[in-house]
Amino acid sequence: MSRILLSAMLLAATALPVMAESVNVAVAANFTAVAEELAAKFEAESGHEVELSFGATGQLYTQITQAAPYGVFLAADTERPEKAIAEGLAVDGSFFVYAQGRLALYGEGVDADNGKAALKGDFAKIAIADPEAAPYGQAAVETLEALGLWETLEPKLVQGESISQTLQFIESGNAELGFVAASQVLGKDVWIVPAELHQPIEQGAVLLKAGEGNAAAEGLLQFLRSDAAVAVIEGAGYSVP
């Protein structure tokens, strides 16, 4: 028994040339499921420990400005990670786009090719994420404007604080339709909004000052760019530039 334990420990020691460290990661709500999968993979591969905190990008950024102990910031936009660097909260040169989101229209009677018809149909409420705080909400507004439906649909809008809450409003039936992230509704009947109808939804990652020199934080960011991670991210309904 002790021999097995000893050899296991030796194995673990050879597999882990670095000391196992842990990192707190602030993750945009839309990336929840993917981040959990990636974190598990990274933990298994590296032996480091990853603690994920999910929230709206704006709220997470606010926490970061107030010295929240996050080592890595996986945002839903590029604005706030860049701002974090500009304000000296994140490490220069650590910024990169880890995923590009796709906007999807989801709800009653929506399928892959009737999105525009559904938007012109008869419904009481359409849910979007708060366009001021959530890039997916901004993209939804741009899409409605591009389709010339903004004036007609604005009175029917309800806003979720985040993309997760937007989905709640649709799932609970309180809103018939809504714009969410394609990654949230994988395998469901949705209309993927053509990319030319809105600005690209680029999600930026950045190494925060609290994560500088932390092997877990730096390793995680490196792992995010690996082929294995890119495959997971693409499999979850995002594209990787």
Place this chain on the structure above:
Amino acid sequence: MSELYSPILLTLMLALCVTLILLPLATPIAWWLAQGRGRGREVVGAVVTLPLVLPPTVLGFYLLLALGPFGPGGALASLWGARTLAFSFTGLVIGSIIASLPFMVQPLRNAFAAIESEVLETADTLGASRWQRFRRVVLPLARPGYLVGAIMTFAHTMGEFGVVLMIGGNIPGQTKVLSIAIYDFVERLEWERAHVLAGGMVVFGFVVIWSSLVLGRDRERSEN
């Protein structure tokens, strides 16, 4: 500027509606809990107090389902051709009534419990009807309780966040109340506006608590 005024007005309206509805609604509940006979008072007392200890997210979650098209709220909304009571002022009133119920019931219950049975019996002996007895005896004696209940209900509704966040849908002028507006300003890094509203709420909260304490002190004096 309307970004600041609209949530303030809406929140004041909501707090006023909830307070005015809860005054008559909580009275029989509190009376029965304080003076009633019969079984089940502990159970009802516990149910009425639940919103004090439950996370607002629990109430918000159940309300989102109950107000929606598959719940009783949706059935009610269909009377005027709507599908859901979520995302509406009516929905916020319903949610806030539930969330603020203990803040009205508790002070009333205490006030009613303090009324001695001799006083009530005297009124009966003098031939007062139940309504007369309530209006001329109970109400004046319980007045401080009503004041504290109304103030606490109003204040608690002003500060309600979790329930509203989950059922409101953030519609300006309809469901975008103060607490949500503050949350949004913070999220958008518009901290100056957040400061205006947040600071105002701190002052308001202090005044409310201070005035309740003064009322309570006056009541003690009048009793001794």
